[in-house]
Every structure is written in structure tokens, then in C-alpha cells.
Amino acid sequence: MNRERAAALGREPHGSSDDPDLLDFSANANPEVPDGVERVYRAAFERARTYPPEPPAAFRRAAADYVGCDPGDVVPTPGGLAAIRAAVALAVGEGDTALVPAPSFGEYAREVRLRGGEPSFADVDRVLDADPSGHALAVVCTPNNPTGTGYDRDALLAFAERCRAAGTVLLVDEAFLGFTERASLAGTDGVVVARALTKLFGLPGIRAGFAVATGDLGAALRGARRTWNLGAPALATGEYCLRQEEFVRETRERVRRERDRLRAALGERYAVAPSEAPYLLLDVGDRDVDRVIERARDRGVAVRDARSFRGLDAHVRVAVRRPAENDRLLTALGVGDEAGDDGGSSGGGSRGADADV
Structure with a gap:
């Protein structure tokens, strides 16, 4: 490994919030752990x-x-x-x-x-x-x-x-x-x-x-x-x-059920990609991404700014957590809130070809 090259390369951004006042949807780890x-x-x-x-x-x-x-x-x-x-x-x-x-x-x-x-x-x-x-x-x-x-x-x-x-x-x-x-x-x-x-x-x-x-x-x-x-x-x-085979089975079922529910609800306001994972990628359209993230934070929820991924310029990623926590996410992202305060209107965004990985 070249020393100069290693020194010049920056760190990649990742999800996860250490703010105890925020419910963290920016990282994708299971909120549950196996008993014992x-x-x-x-x-x-x-x-x-x-x-x-x-x-x-x-x-x-x-x-x-x-x-x-x-x-x-x-x-x-x-x-x-x-x-x-x-x-x-x-x-x-x-x-x-x-x-x-x-x-x-x-x-x-x-x-x-x-x-x-x-x-x-x-x-x-x-x-x-x-x-x-x-x-x-x-x-x-x-x-x-x-x-x-x-x-x-x-x-x-x-x-x-x-x-x-x-x-x-x-x-x-x-x-x-x-x-x-x-x-x-x-x-x-x-x-x-x-x-x-x-x-x-x-x-x-x-x-x-x-x-x-x-x-x-x-x-x-x-x-x-x-x-x-x-x-x-x-x-x-x-x-x-x-x-822990039973834990794995229960986790898969919960994630599948809650992911489907979240995708249907969020789809009323955002373009939501199909997913087999414990997270969903949201295209916020011509809304301001920073305002979407800030609005969620003001309501006690951290979501992942997905613009750091190559080709994404109007996106956030949200984890799939427990049912009651997912309800808080929906509220934080303005689902069912006709007035909203995230700016812009719904619609598809685009992939920015020159965005960073």
C-alpha cells in the first residue's frame, strides 16, 4: 500500500448517528439482538x-x-x-x-x-x-x-x-x-x-x-x-x-412486513425503489434534500443523506426498524401531512453522473 496514496484518500461517509435524542434510521443494523x-x-x-x-x-x-x-x-x-x-x-x-x-x-x-x-x-x-x-x-x-x-x-x-x-x-x-x-x-x-x-x-x-x-x-x-x-x-x-435460526426467521418476517408497509406509505409522497434489504431508497424529486433531512431531524429522526453514493443527487435512505419506530419515521417524513414543509413538489429525481461514490 502506497503511503502517499493512503494519506491522500479521504474517508467514505456512512450512516449512523450518536445523538441520543435522535431515532437513527441512517444506519441499517437490526434494532433487535438475539436473546442471550x-x-x-x-x-x-x-x-x-x-x-x-x-x-x-x-x-x-x-x-x-x-x-x-x-x-x-x-x-x-x-x-x-x-x-x-x-x-x-x-x-x-x-x-x-x-x-x-x-x-x-x-x-x-x-x-x-x-x-x-x-x-x-x-x-x-x-x-x-x-x-x-x-x-x-x-x-x-x-x-x-x-x-x-x-x-x-x-x-x-x-x-x-x-x-x-x-x-x-x-x-x-x-x-x-x-x-x-x-x-x-x-x-x-x-x-x-x-x-x-x-x-x-x-x-x-x-x-x-x-x-x-x-x-x-x-x-x-x-x-x-x-x-x-x-x-x-x-x-x-x-x-x-x-x-440463532429462530431469531433469523423472525427478523426476516418483521423486516419484510414492515418494509412493505413503509414502501406503500412513503410511496404516497416519494418515489421509493423496490428493495430486498432492511432499508429503502427514496427519491425526493425536486424537494431540497437538505430540508428533508433537517425536517426529519427536527422531528427526532436521523435519515441517511444518499447523495454521497455515486449517481444519486436527490435521494435519502431509511432503515426498516420496529413498527412503532417506523410510524415515527413516516411522521418525520411528512407522510399524511398535506401541508409539509420540505419544499418543492413530488416527482422523480435523477442520478448525477459525476457524484462521488
Whole structure:
């Protein structure tokens, strides 16, 4: 990694508010956590007095059972972003290009640039039709952040086959896939799958996740992984959460039901993209985005300014939370409020081609 390049690259903006007076719809973590998880975390203190097991076999078995792969193909990481960084670092070198979806998670392009590569952006709706030839890496986020776009498994497998034929590593970010019924691509040759406990299990501060890869690619990821890269509390908590099948089922049902309800209600005032994720992307039309955000804050709700995503210039993203909290979001965004005070009128916005990732 080049020192000057790393110093020059700024940070990507992300959702999340630490204001205790605001109900946070700007981040996408589950507001619920599995029963018993605090007990497991606290009980791990004694284990934290010694180095964690190396390799962490129990965590790898739980992760493998969760996504349906061989435990030997699991590479534990401190969060999904660490899995993404590891994949990019192994695939991309100076002067390489990487096929990156847009609008999507800004860290993909940032990691590519950190390695001296250049992102080649493809529209998120057509990324699986793009030609991976000549690229060191291709990235797919499913469901995509911030649009909520999900991809058919057969189409993903066909794209993976084209990537293998082109000698292109395929990175599939499945950070939000656990909210859906779709099967993971974990264990597919030539593919690195990145997963996190952050979103589905509501534990962004634990920093636990994993990558999955097979063959030489998996061997390289395992070889590059730092020894003891997850602490004992993260390993114990992660192993426990990955076994909570009933919690996952209940979460999926709640999110599906509330997402449908929110989309119908918000659709009366905004253009709302279809979504398979625990969030919705809203096109505010010719309203002033800053006023929409400020109006929500004045009513005690934080929403995500989505203009930081490449190609979005009239958008906000909102999480799907519990029913009563979602009612507060609707009120904060003026649904059912005929007068409104966010400026402008309803209507479709546009994607700004030169917006930042």
C-alpha cells in the first residue's frame, strides 16, 4: 500500500448517528439482538485473559453451517469490511482495474484505489451483464446498498463463471443477504464471499465477520489473515449468533412486513425503489434534500443523506426498524401531512453522473 496514496484518500461517509435524542434510521443494523447474546458476551471475559484459539475452529464451523460451505473455506475477519479489504488486497495491484457497481457501497472503490487500482463503474441494475474481461476484480453487493437490489442466484452463478473464464476474482458482498431467503454463493470457485454480523444481528460494535473462498484463493486469504484477528468476545458472540435460526426467521418476517408497509406509505409522497434489504431508497424529486433531512431531524429522526453514493443527487435512505419506530419515521417524513414543509413538489429525481461514490 502506497503511503502517499493512503494519506491522500479521504474517508467514505456512512450512516449512523450518536445523538441520543435522535431515532437513527441512517444506519441499517437490526434494532433487535438475539436473546442471550449479552450473557454470552460477558461470559467470554475469562477467555479474553488468554489468546483466542488459532485457528478459531468453533467459529468457522458455525459460519460454515450458516452459509452452507466447508469450514476449511471460512476465513474469520473483524467485520465484513475486513473481508472486503482482504479480497481487494489479494486481487488488485498497481494499475489494475476493478468492475464496481454504482450506486453502491463506497468502500469498494476506496479499497481499489488504496491498492493503486482504478474502479470501473457499472450500473447496479446491469452489473451482471458487464464484461469482466481485463479486470482484476469484479464486485457485486446483494442486496445492493443503498438500492436494495437483489440478484437471482442463477444469474450470479453465470456471472461467476464468466469471471472465472476471464481470470477475474469475483467479490460478492452478502452483508444483507441474511435478511432474505436467497442462498449464499459461499463455496463457489473463484468467488470471495464477504459476510458480517453487523447488520442481521444488530452488533456493529462487535466487529465480527468472515470471508469464504475455495482453492488457491481461499489458501491465499487464510495465509494473509492476521493471527488472532478476532478477540475471544467477538468469536464467542459470533458463534452464538450464527446458530440463532429462530431469531433469523423472525427478523426476516418483521423486516419484510414492515418494509412493505413503509414502501406503500412513503410511496404516497416519494418515489421509493423496490428493495430486498432492511432499508429503502427514496427519491425526493425536486424537494431540497437538505430540508428533508433537517425536517426529519427536527422531528427526532436521523435519515441517511444518499447523495454521497455515486449517481444519486436527490435521494435519502431509511432503515426498516420496529413498527412503532417506523410510524415515527413516516411522521418525520411528512407522510399524511398535506401541508409539509420540505419544499418543492413530488416527482422523480435523477442520478448525477459525476457524484462521488
